[in-house]
Amino acid sequence: MAVLFLFIDGVGLGETAPKNPFSKNRYTGFEAMSGGQPFTRDAHSILSDGHLFKGIDATLGVEGLPQSGTGQATLFTxxxxxxxxxxxxxxxxxxxTKPLLRDYSIFKKATERGKSCVFMNAYPDIFFRRSEQNNRWSCTTLMTKSAGIPLHTVEDLKKGKAITAEITQQAWREQLAIEIPEIDPGEAAxxxxxxxxxxxxVLYEYYLTDKAGHTQSEAExxxxxxxxSAFLEYLIRNRNDEDxxxxxxDHGNIEDLSTKTHTFNEVPLxxxxxAAGAFRDVGSIxxxxxxxxxxx
Structure with a gap:
């Protein structure tokens, strides 16, 4: 059995309000998680053995708005x-928190037990040059490297073994002039x-939700x-029964476009x-x- 872990940055369960894109629009992938209910804090929890959906705490008992660095380190360790x-x-x-990610991450602990882990995200050459020059890695890339797991490159994309940050490979074509075809969310899934x-x-990180929340742009x-949502819906519909x-x-953000900051909202689980029932007692990230x- 595999766990396919989707980490989606900056998504909380917000109130039903005009500035919450999830209450203003219907996204079938997100509502599939909540059993057809609107993807807001008003959705009732689902706690069956095969399907779990509820809000959990991301504030960690510490004052101030939750942030990605500490939120992700907590989530993964x-x-x-x-x-x-x-x-x-x-x-x-x-x-x-770097020692936590190096020594206690899910990747590190799983590989120590002989388990196999993969981080699906691919990175262009310019990312590796800048990160190595500045010795500045994200939480996900640091924990992956520290567990001895290679980060994916453009070659892995061409072989169909990895996924770009925006899922469809369009940005790599248009902004980086890398010769790879555009794909649809289903192919990425x-x-x-x-x-x-x-x-x-199997871990995939989608950070564009957090980035869009900071812009406060409804279109973005x-x-x-x-x-x-399309990527998620495909995974839900086509998941192997054994997985x-x-x-x-890691924190809320895009669910409240009235502010450019993060939020105190609970995040979805x-x-x-x-293995869904095993997460029944999870109360925080x-x-x-x-x-x-x-x-x-």
Whole structure:
């Protein structure tokens, strides 16, 4: 059994309001998670053995708005990174949380037990040059490297083994002039499903939701939500019965376009598949990593 973990940055469960794109529009992928209910804080929790959906805490008992650096370190290690730092911090890892990502991540702990993990995101050559020059890595790339797992490159994209940040490869073609074909969200989802055949944990990061939330642009928010919704819906419809699909976030943002900052809202926790029931008692983003390691 594999866990297909979708980390979607900056998505909370907001109120039903005009500035919440999830209450203003219908996104079938997101509403598939909530059992057809509007994807807002008003949705009732679903706690069946094969399908779980509810809101969980991302504030971690620390004052201030949640941030990506500490939120993601917590999500991927099960350690309260905001407590370790003494405040919420981001977007990159704090010097005090880098050891957590190096030594206690789901990738590190799973590989130590002989499990196989893959991070689906691919990165262009310019990313590697800049990151190595500045020694500045994101939470996901740092934990992947620290577990001895190679980061995907353009060559992996050409082989159909990886996914770009915006899913369709369009940005790599238009902004980086890299000769790869544009694909649809379903084809990208198939790549993730294929990797689940040979790996125990398959992780994909979608950060454009957080980026769009900071712009406060309804058009940009709608574009990035729609694209991910199609990707998500395909995974839900085509998931192997033996695998568990999991989704959560590090903090809220895009669900409230009245502000350019993050929010205090709970974030979604969705699980579908044979291990979904194991996540029933998860109350915060800190609780997710230990359950993943329990079920793989």
């Amino acid at each position: 099960g350690r309260n990174a905001a407590r370790v730092v003494g405040r919420h911090f981001g977007p990159f890892p704090h010097s005090k 198939e790549r993730m499903l294929n990797q689940a055949r040979s790996h125990d944990i 928010a709608g574009k990035v939500i729609s694209r991910f 568990t699909l999991l989704l959560s976030s 969705f699980a579908e598949g044979p 800190r609780d997710i990593a230990p359950v993943i390691l329990q079920v793989v």
